[in-house]
Amino acid sequence: MSSVSPEDLKTLVAQNHSKKIGGAGFHAEREIENCHRLGISLISRSDGGYPAALKVLPDAPPLLYIQGELIETDAYAVAIVGSRRASYYGLSQAARFARSLADCGLTIVSGMAMGVDQEAHRHALNAESGRTIGVLGCGLDIDYPQGSGDLRRRIARCGAVISEYPLGTLPLARNFPHRNRTIAGLSQGTLVIEANRRSGSLITARLALDYGRDVFALPGRADQASMQGNHQLIKEGAYLTDCPEDILSILKPVLARVREITPAESSIYGSNPAQLCEEPSVVSILRQGDLTYDEILQGTNLDGASLGTLLLALELQGKVRKGRDGRYRLE
Numbered sequence: 001m002s003s004v005s006p007e008d009l010k011t012l013v014a015q016n017h018s019k020k021i022g023g024a025g026f027h028a029e030r031e032i033e034n035c036h037r038l039g040i041s042l043i044s045r046s047d048g049g050y051p052a053a054l055k056v057l058p059d060a061p062p063l064l065y066i067q068g069e070l071i072e073t074d075a076y077a078v079a080i081v082g083s084r085r086a087s088y089y090g091l092s093q094a095a096r097f098a099r100s101l102a103d104c105g106l107t108i109v110s111g112m113a114m115g116v117d118q119e120a121h122r123h124a125l126n127a128e129s130g131r132t133i134g135v136l137g138c139g140l141d142i143d144y145p146q147g148s149g150d151l152r153r154r155i156a157r158c159g160a161v162i163s164e165y166p167l168g169t170l171p172l173a174r175n176f177p178h179r180n181r182t183i184a185g186l187s188q189g190t191l192v193i194e195a196n197r198r199s200g201s202l203i204t205a206r207l208a209l210d211y212g213r214d215v216f217a218l219p220g221r222a223d224q225a226s227m228q229g230n231h232q233l234i235k236e237g238a239y240l241t242d243c244p245e246d247i248l249s250i251l252k253p254v255l256a257r258v259r260e261i262t263p264a265e266s267s268i269y270g271s272n273p274a275q276l277c278e279e280p281s282v283v284s285i286l287r288q289g290d291l292t293y294d295e296i297l298q299g300t301n302l303d304g305a306s307l308g309t310l311l312l313a314l315e316l317q318g319k320v321r322k323g324r325d326g327r328y329r330l331e
Contacts, residue, residue: 004042004063006032012044012063013166026166034167039156040140041066053077054185057211061164061182065140067152068160074133076255076312077107078247079183079208081201082116082193083226090194090226093218094119097191100244102127103293104322105312107159109133109187111179111204112152114145116193125154128293129308133186136163137179138171180204188254189214189247192238195229202229205238214250216241245322248315255316282310283330286320290327 004012006028013026035042043049045062051070054060078101082090098108098120108124110117112134124132134155138144140163155161164182165175180203184190190208192215195201205215215238220227234240239250285291285299297307311328314320322328 003047004032004044008044009042009063016062016164031167034141035065038141038167039067040167051075051186053188054182057181057185059181060185061178063164065163065165065167066160067140067162068156068158070133070160070162071131073105074107074131074159074186075188076105077109077133077187078251079109079187079190079204080116080120080193081110081183081190081204082195083199083201084113084115084117085226086115086119086194087224087226089220090116091119094193095123097193097244097247098123098132099127099130100326101247102130102132103308104244104248104315105308107131107133109135109183111135111137111176111183112145112148112161116201118145118148118151120193121151121155125158130158132159134159134161135179135182135186136161136171137165137175139163139165139167139169141167142169142171144171176200177203181207184208184211184213187213189216189251191216191218191241191247192230192233193218194220194226195233196226197228197232199229202233205233214239214254216247216250218242248322252316252318279310279314282307282314283319286328286330290323290325290329292327296328 009031010026010028043064045055045060049070053075080094080098082094094116102108102124108120110120121132121134124130132155140161152161180200184204184207190205190213192201192205208215215233217230217233217238219240220230239246241247281300282296285296300307311320318331320328321331
């Protein structure tokens with residue numbers, strides 16, 4: 001389950017943040033054995049399976065621990081972050097955006113924290129064939145956040161839980177800026193749902209800007225302290241965002257470039273050529289009028305996952321648009 005040798009592992013862990021972690025007390029062979037026992041994969045920055053969006057960062061983690069699987073279409077990723085003590089408004093909006101973006105075939109990335117993060121993960125998983133990636137600031141064997149084991153297992157089945165930290169590493173405050181860097185780096189854009197002026201979500205957003213990625217911020221009440229960070233981001237140039245379509249319209253050129261890089265047709269249709277054959281039928285169905293995802297699915301021979309990927313491809317090509325009412329229509 002690991003392409004990293006014990007010798008390389010010890011070197012990589014020693015390089016990553018602290019010589020102390022990978023020093024004389026670190027047993028690389030035992031670490032690999034424990035990862036195998038726990039179903040954890042190890043990939044280095046030089047591995048082909050290392051996420052391309054993260055790999056280009058100058059401070060990309062040299063090593064990732066992974067429960068679950070990272071796949072090629074995770075290149076289409078958006079981060080959703082926000083307050084641990086989220087309001088009802090924040091939670092409901094996290095659910096709304098995560099579900100809608102996941103329905104469009106985007107992978108949702110977040111930090112597994114209570115509040116907005118976990119709500120985003122849950123509702124991405126509730127989407128038809130939705131995928132999500134959780135990034136931790138501790139070892140993958142640590143029960144953190146406490147009591148989130150069921151959610152972590154669901155994420156590992158339909159995405160991945162990842163960390164750059166060796167097993168046994170505790171969730172110390174100094175680890176979270178690095179975790180935030182990974183969240184921003186994996187994503188083509190970052191949406192801040194709810195954040196006060198001192199929120200860690202602002203660190204993620206500003207890192208995303210540093211990496212040349214787009215930042216989106218949900219507006220809220222002017223007198224609500226938990227939204228002041230959002231308003232500050234908007235003043236600084238983040239996109240004021242009140243619906244998922246705002247994100248799709250801004251990211252469309254970026255996602256199209258990613259599609260060309262991965263490469264174009266194989267990233268969308270490579271694992272299932274039947275999608276390409278079904279494209280004319282989907283276009284024909286939509287000529288009947290604006291339709292919901294389920295209505296389109298009933299008229300095709302595709303499964304839900306394949307239709308979601310095909311609709312995303314058609315959106316990137318400018319052939320189809322998903323309206324605010326959730327219905328798809330021809331452009």
